[in-house]
Amino acid sequence: xxDLKRAAAExxxxxxxxxxxxxxxxxxxxxxxxxxxxxLAKGDFENLxxxxxxxxxxxxxxxxxxxxxxxxxxxxxxRQDHTLLEGLLGEIPREIDxxxxxxxxxxxx
Numbered sequence: 001x002x003d004l005k006r007a008a009a010e011x012x013x014x015x016x017x018x019x020x021x022x023x024x025x026x027x028x029x030x031x032x033x034x035x036x037x038x039x040l041a042k043g044d045f046e047n048l049x050x051x052x053x054x055x056x057x058x059x060x061x062x063x064x065x066x067x068x069x070x071x072x073x074x075x076x077x078x079r080q081d082h083t084l085l086e087g088l089l090g091e092i093p094r095e096i097d098x099x100x101x102x103x104x105x106x107x108x109x
Contacts, residue, residue: 002099007064011063035047036048040089052075056071070091074089
């Protein structure tokens, strides 16, 4: 489970200060997911690697450790084992949806 208060403290911010940042993150993440699907369908693995790297960086910056790990593992699977790639790419949007729900719940509660 994502600890928004801990993430805010590590970033030296108040949780309220992160709300707009999270909105921007989810907007960008949705765009990266869409681009990643297109890149995968085209077999454009180099750009898919870049997309996963960008997603990983954004996630790590916001202390979204599981999402960062999934993106890193998917990037590694691109270089090593494509059989793992499909499962990892399916797990990433589910993790984003979980994070979105947890964060929305935090701010609405």
